[in-house]
Amino acid sequence: MSxxxxxIRTEKIELLKSQGISAYPERFSTNYDLFEAAELEDGTSEVRVAGRIMGIRNFRKLTFISISNIEGSLQLLLKKEEIGDxxxxxxxxxxDIGDFIGVQGLMYSTQTNEKTLRIESYVFLGKALRTLPEKWHGLTNVDIRYRQRYLDLMMTQDTKSRLLARSKxxxxxxxxxxxxxxxxxxTPVLQHTSSGALAKPFRTYHNSLDTELNLRIAPETYLKRLIVGGFTKVFEFAKCFRNEGISPQHLQEFTMVEGYAAYWNYEDTMKLMREMVLFVLEQTFHTTTISLQGQTIDFSREWEIVSFRDLILKDTGIDIDLFMDVKYLYQETVKRNINIEHADIESLGRGNFIDLLYKKMCRPQLVKPTFLIQHPIDLSPLARANDDNPELTDRFQLVVNGAEIINAYSELVDPLEQRRRLEAQALLKSNGDVEAMEMDEDYLTAMEYGMPPISGFGFGIERLLMVLTDSETIKDCVLFPLTKKI
Known part of the structure; x- marks a missing residue:
């Protein structure tokens, strides 16, 4: 900052005060937002709008001013003969540029056909002490973009559009x-266990209770408790926290939408999720056709359904059904020169190993919306086993543009089977698999009171936005991503 x-700007505050003008007035009454005013017919009078001044073009007896906010901008005309000397x-x-102003006036179109408000009166609404950057280097200096997101929102149209789309x-x-x-x-963010997903939790400490707690990695087991309690259809916008590595597709703090319906199975949820994605596209972008990696994709067309085994077989030549022991599966990948990059590969269970194989070899190729079904059971500790093949689960993932955007299951409601699976996960955890689940006795107790058939789903808001806007990194899809402390 200069x-x-x-x-100079501080001195102007004193000048304002000396003329009886408040530098930071209490309020201003508008009757149109900026984007609404820009659509008004010429001749519309008594239009009252307000915004931040983003540009001033000064001529001898008239000045063009542009004001803006997150949803739009408007050109103003200040004429000496109309407003007075x-x-x-x-x-x-x-x-100055950066200050806030409120105006009242009449709409007209300039010779270049730009909707403009002719100012009849104006009110000063707030002084900016810092000058806005003439050239915003956010695109090249990513850290500044995230650290000073408010400037990025002011200066970068892509950022403005994407994060406005998030709210919509x-x-x-x-x-x-x-x-x-x-x-x-x-449901609670502070939890005694870290169940509901395969992930490493953030840990914290509750002083009054003198106990270690986790920040939730998923709301799943609490939402299912509500089904036990008599709710039949529930959903939650849940802030979740996973203490995992940084990547273009992962955030450590993110917003999960998770929900459950009693008496449904995963195929019912599959229909619901397709309807939801189409509704969201229409409401947010006013179309079901978007561009991903240079391909134009119409989401209203039929979505492909493919099994986990068939997908891996097609992309790697490996039939995972022939390798029920992770050791032999690992040997087969080595034989085929497939390098699964993982720091502690020897400690992985079969499910997590298969998941890594899929993420490396298959997922990046899936651009069009695809339902991936029939996941191995050791990859889904909370999903219902398939009646015909108990080695598989009744589950699907929706994959678009190389990213999983929705996960859904027919849920496991058998408390005895759930106990067996959590015990197996706890064994993996004790052997060094930090992402395996831990035992959750409180949840098992709730299950023992009885559960109806249930289907559930979960998806991250940021991941969904990232995919639908074809963004390069998930950090672009959150208003204030975590940055290192300076």
Whole structure:
């Protein structure tokens, strides 16, 4: 920041005060937002709008001003003969780019056909002490972009559009589930166990209770407790925390939408998720056709359904059904020169090893929306086993543009089988698999009171936005991503 510029702007605050003008007034009444005003017919009068000044083009007796906010911008015209000498001169003496202004006036179109408001009166609404960057280097200096997201929102149209789409997407998702008679609920972030997903938790400490706690990695087991308690359709926008590596597709703090329906199976949920994605696309982007990796994809067309085994067989030549022991499966990948990059590969269970194989060799090729089904049971500790083949689960993932955006199951509701699976996971955890689940006696107790058939789903808001906007990194899809402390 230029100290000289800040001093000049600070002096202008004193000048404002000396003329009886508040540098930071209480309020201003508008009757249109900026994007609405830009659509008004010429001749519309008494239009009242407000915004941040982003540009000033000064001519001798008239000035063009552009003001903006997150949803739109508007050109203003300040004419000396219409506003009077005093207010015209006052504007140029006291007001800078970055300041806020409220105006009232009449709409017209310029010779270049740009909708413009002719100012009849204006009110000063707030002084910026720092000058806005003339050239915003956020695109090249990524750290500044994330650390000073407010500047990025002001200066970068892509950032503005994407993060505005996020808010619209959240609203559409909430509307969709409420229209389908799902009830929105909230479950605890602080938990004694880290169940509900295969992930490493953040740990914290509760002083009054003198106990170690985890930040939740998923809301799953609490939402299922609600089904035990009598809810039939629930969903939650849940902040989740996973203490995992940084990558373009992963955040350590993210927003998960998770929900459950009693008496459904995963095929019912498959239909629901397709309807939801189409609804979200229509509500957020006003189309079901978007561009991904240079391909134009119409989501309203039929989505492919492929099994986990068939996909891996097609892309690697390995039939995972022939290798029930992880040791032999690992040897087969080595034989085929497939390098599974993992720091501690010897400690992985079969499920996590297969998952890594799929993520390396198969997932990047899936660009069009694809339902991946029939996951191995050791990859899904909370999913229901298939009636015909108990080695597989009744589960699907929706994969688009090389990323998993929705995970869904027919849920495991048998408490005895659930205990066996959690014991197996606990054994893997004790042998060094940090992402394996731990025992959750409280949840098992709830299950023992009886559960109906259930199907559930979960997806991350940021991941969904990343895929639908073809973004390079998931950090671009959250307002304030975590950055290193300076």
């Amino acid at each position: 100290n000289e510029q800040t001093e 005093e207010l015209f001169d006052q504007f140029h003496q006291l007001i 997407m959240v609203r559409a998702i909430r509307t969709f589930f409420e229209d389908q008679d799902f009830l929105e609920v909230e």
